[in-house]
Amino acid sequence: xxxxxxxxxxxxxxxxxxxxxxxxxxxxxxxxxxxxxxxxxxxxxxxxxxxxxxxxxxxxxxxxxxxxxxxxxxxxxxxxxxxxxxxxxxxxxxxxxxxxxxxxxxxxxxxxxxxxxxxxxxxxxxxxxxxxxxxxxxxxxxxxxxxxxxxxxxxxxxxxxxxxxxxxxxxxxxxxxxxxxxxxxxxxxxxxxxxxxxxxxxxxxxxxxxxxxxxxxxxxxxxxxxxxxxxxxxxxxxxxxxxxxxxxxxxxxxxxxxxxxxxxxxxxxxxxxxxxxxxxxxxxxxxxxxxxxxxxxxxxxxxxxxxxxxxxxxxxxxxxxxxxxxxxxxxxxxxxxxxxxxxxxxxxxxxxxxxxxxxxxxxxxxxxxxxxxxxxxxxxxxxxxxxxxxxxxxxxxxxxxxxxxxxxxx
Amino acid sequence: xxxxxxxxxxxxxxxxxxxxxxxxxxxxxxxxxxxxxxxxxxxxxxxxxxxxxxxxxxxxxxxxxxxxxxxxxxxxxxxxxxxxxxxxxxxxxxxxxxxxxxxxxxxxxxxxxxxxxxxxxxxxxxxxxxxxxxxxxxxxxxxxxxxxxxxxxxxxxxxxxxxxxxxxxxxxxxxxxxxxxxxxxxxxxxxxxxxxxxxxxxxxxxxxxxxxxxxxxxxxxxxxxxxxxxxxxxxxxxxxxxxxxxxxxxxxxxxxxxxxxxxxxxxxxxxxxxxxxxxxxxxxx
Ligand code: HEM
Numbered sequence: 001x002x003x004x005x006x007x008x009x010x011x012x013x014x015x016x017x018x019x020x021x022x023x024x025x026x027x028x029x030x031x032x033x034x035x036x037x038x039x040x041x042x043x044x045x046x047x048x049x050x051x052x053x054x055x056x057x058x059x060x061x062x063x064x065x066x067x068x069x070x071x072x073x074x075x076x077x078x079x080x081x082x083x084x085x086x087x088x089x090x091x092x093x094x095x096x097x098x099x100x101x102x103x104x105x106x107x108x109x110x111x112x113x114x115x116x117x118x119x120x121x122x123x124x125x126x127x128x129x130x131x132x133x134x135x136x137x138x139x140x141x142x143x144x145x146x147x148x149x150x151x152x153x154x155x156x157x158x159x160x161x162x163x164x165x166x167x168x169x170x171x172x173x174x175x176x177x178x179x180x181x182x183x184x185x186x187x188x189x190x191x192x193x194x195x196x197x198x199x200x201x202x203x204x205x206x207x208x209x210x211x212x213x214x215x216x217x218x219x220x221x222x223x224x225x226x227x228x229x230x231x232x233x234x235x236x237x238x239x240x241x242x243x244x245x246x247x248x249x250x251x252x253x254x255x256x257x258x259x260x261x262x263x264x265x266x267x268x269x270x271x272x273x274x275x276x277x278x279x280x281x282x283x284x285x286x287x288x289x290x291x292x293x294x295x296x297x298x299x300x301x302x303x304x305x306x307x308x309x310x311x312x313x314x315x316x317x318x319x320x321x322x323x324x325x326x327x328x329x330x331x332x333x334x335x336x337x338x339x340x341x342x343x344x345x346x347x348x349x350x351x352x353x354x355x356x357x358x359x360x361x362x363x364x365x366x367x368x369x370x371x372x373x374x375x376x377x378x379x380x381x382x383x384x385x386x387x388x389x390x391x392x393x394x395x396x397x398x399x400x401x402x403x404x405x406x407x408x409x410x
Numbered sequence: 411x412x413x414x415x416x417x418x419x420x421x422x423x424x425x426x427x428x429x430x431x432x433x434x435x436x437x438x439x440x441x442x443x444x445x446x447x448x449x450x451x452x453x454x455x456x457x458x459x460x461x462x463x464x465x466x467x468x469x470x471x472x473x474x475x476x477x478x479x480x481x482x483x484x485x486x487x488x489x490x491x492x493x494x495x496x497x498x499x500x501x502x503x504x505x506x507x508x509x510x511x512x513x514x515x516x517x518x519x520x521x522x523x524x525x526x527x528x529x530x531x532x533x534x535x536x537x538x539x540x541x542x543x544x545x546x547x548x549x550x551x552x553x554x555x556x557x558x559x560x561x562x563x564x565x566x567x568x569x570x571x572x573x574x575x576x577x578x579x580x581x582x583x584x585x586x587x588x589x590x591x592x593x594x595x596x597x598x599x600x601x602x603x604x605x606x607x608x609x610x611x612x613x614x615x616x617x618x619x620x621x622x623x624x625x626x627x628x629x630x631x632x633x634x635x636x637x638x639x640x641x642x643x644x645x646x647x648x649x650x651x652x653x654x655x656x657x658x659x660x661x662x663x664x665x666x667x668x669x670x671x672x673x674x675x676x677x678x679x680x681x682x683x684x685x686x687x688x689x690x691x692x693x694x695x
Contacts, residue, residue: 035694038412038413038416039413039416039417040416074585077586077610077611077614077658078586078610081660081661082586082660082661088661088664088665089665089668092665103424107420241693241694242693242694242695244694247694251690252690252691252693252694255686255687255689255690255691256687256691258683258686258687259680259683259684259686259687261683262676262679262680262683262684263680265676265679265680266673266676266677266680269669269672269673269676270673273665273666273668273669273672273673274669277432278428278431278432282614282615282616282617283615284615285611285612285614285615285658286607286611286615287608287611295439296439301427301431304431360423364423364426364427364430367427367430367431368427368430368431368434368435371430371431371435372434372435372438373438
């Protein structure tokens with residue numbers, strides 16, 4: 001038994017037992033962040049905040065939602081939307097947050113790519129981030145099925161069908177995923193389980209991993225300058241706050257993040273009240289009807305670019321599926337495809353800079369054409385954009401090597 | 411300054427993506443259609459003839475073999491189930507007809523139901539005959555008298571729900587308003603060749619602009635559909651859409667009144683967050 005003194009107050013009492021003082025230092029007041037960062041570095045906290053919104057609004061929805069093909073649609077559209085006090089608000093918040101979170105994820109990822117924050121020690125941040133992207137995608141897809149509207153049903157039908165293209169096990173796999181030969185009650189109940197239990201649990205654990213992986217390499221900064229954190233911390237603690245190139249997570253870094261989150265919330269709630277159709281597709285307010293195929297079936301906007309890579313190879317569904325598979329894992333390989341051994345922002349890497357903007361333009365083209373009907377010239381534009389996407393990643397090792405050599409390894 | 415430049419770039423690229431997946435895609439999915447026409451220019455209607463209500467009562471005896479006119483004391487000649495079995499769909503009560511339907515349209519409908527309601531592709535008069543006979547032979551005068559009569563027994567004011575019940579509920583249900591179609595679903599589906607959908611959430615799935623154009627002229631938006639043009643006046647159609655809004659988007663007013671308050675609160679919060687940030691960062695900059 002260790003020796004415990006009488007404590008003066010709750011703070012000390014907790015500190016004696018849980019070392020809360022040390023914990024606060026480690027996690028907050030002496031967790032160092034570079035000072036030279038812009039608002040793009042607040043995107044991580046915006047994501048953490050949006051995830052919190054999703055969890056809270058989701059819990060409220062869960063109190064009235066009924067996972068049964070005969071009840072689901074009405075439990076959402078009648079009970080929650082019309083009867084429960086502010087049920088509509090929770091649904092709008094949940095639906096809009098699920099869509100907007102992907103906008104912020106894409107910005108967050110592209111910031112990582114622009115500043116090269118995925119290499120030279122930051123590989124695990126990147127990989128855990130990509131795991132979050134994948135689990136978020138699965139979370140969004142499973143959630144979209146729950147209201148059991150037309151798009152819930154048909155998107156699930158089309159996407160689960162894709163697994164049928166996998167050689168040998170394909171058709172068995174589709175049945176295994178659906179729990180039936182077609183998308184049906186068994187599919188709904190298992191997606192419900194995934195959406196409210198397994199995936200959120202996995203996401204929370206991966207968020208912890210993601211934050212932990214930031215600990216040793218620290219976050220990057222605008223000039224990608226390599227900092228001696230011990231030396232700078234020493235400076236800061238001695239009182240040279242202006243001279244030190246770092247700031248503590250709390251309160252300095254968070255002071256800025258809170259402001260960014262507040263501005264983000266204005267944008268977010270504007271969408272919740274006035275502009276929600278992009279996130280809550282009107283077609284999904286028609287109840288699922290296996291006998292009536294909607295005129296246009298498309299996934300939510302954040303899946304459109306990869307969906308278009310799938311459709312792009314319109315003359316061969318096998319090629320399309322293979323390309324789709326590549327598109328979904330290729331970002332995991334960023335740290336290994338980038339052969340430049342230095343960390344620099346893209347504007348200091350001439351060829352990579354062009355590569356970066358081409359990637360953005362190509363992904364926007366894919367996204368836009370992923371929704372349009374794949375007929376006539378649209379099919380060819382989709383094909384070209386899909387090929388460009390793949391070629392960009394084939395070129396990545398080469399152009400980063402050239403940049404590196406040209407810069408003389410500095 | 412640099413932060414604002416970055417923000418501008420983020421906004422531009424987000425905006426282009428948004429434009430592509432929303433306005434652009436919708437304009438491709440739903441090509442522009444002409445606005446609703448509440449004058450029903452295309453029909454052969456009253457042709458300017460003024461009717462005499464006192465003569466119309468007698469002509470209405472033609473109608474009560476199938477329709478009830480409750481405001482004039484005529485009950486339905488048979489039960490709803492029998493009527494549905496006989497005609498395929500329950501003929502609507504006519505008490506409000508002259509109130510909710512455009513009079514030119516109504517005249518044209520009485521003369522030739524299939525043509526006026528634009529379902530002649532279905533009821534070609536040879537293979538399939540419209541269950542309501544045409545009264546072309548009565549002549550413009552008599553039809554104008556009948557409409558004047560129907561006008562004299564129609565209520566001056568009518569609720570949004572009543573318009574819906576009289577104009578739509580012989581085919582459509584609206585379960586969130588606890589209205590079931592007067593014709594059973596399987597019977598009316600057989601009659602129409604497709605199932606009239608439940609209309610509870612149509613205001614969210616189609617939006618009011620689509621609904622106005624569609625109700626005014628279904629063929630314009632669903633070419634070849636079996637849903638008839640019903641010929642509502644502008645005022646009645648607005649009531650129908652209002653009723654659909656009350657049912658499928660019942661918290662619209664709450665949403666619209668809460669929005670500004672929440673945004674105002676957040677704007678104030680953002681100002682305080684900014685002041686706090688400036689205060690904290692003054693020490694480190
Ligand atoms: C979806 C949930 C996610 C959350 C809550 C989250 C949270 C955070 C936070 C708080 C930071 C530190 C602050 C910042 O730089 O923004 C961070 C950094 C980072 N995240 Fe994420 N992130 C998520 C997803 C992702 C994804 C999908 C990726 C990309 C694959 C990613 C890659 C990174 C990288 C590379 C950094 C380091 C940035 C730097 O060093 O400058 N994260 N994340």
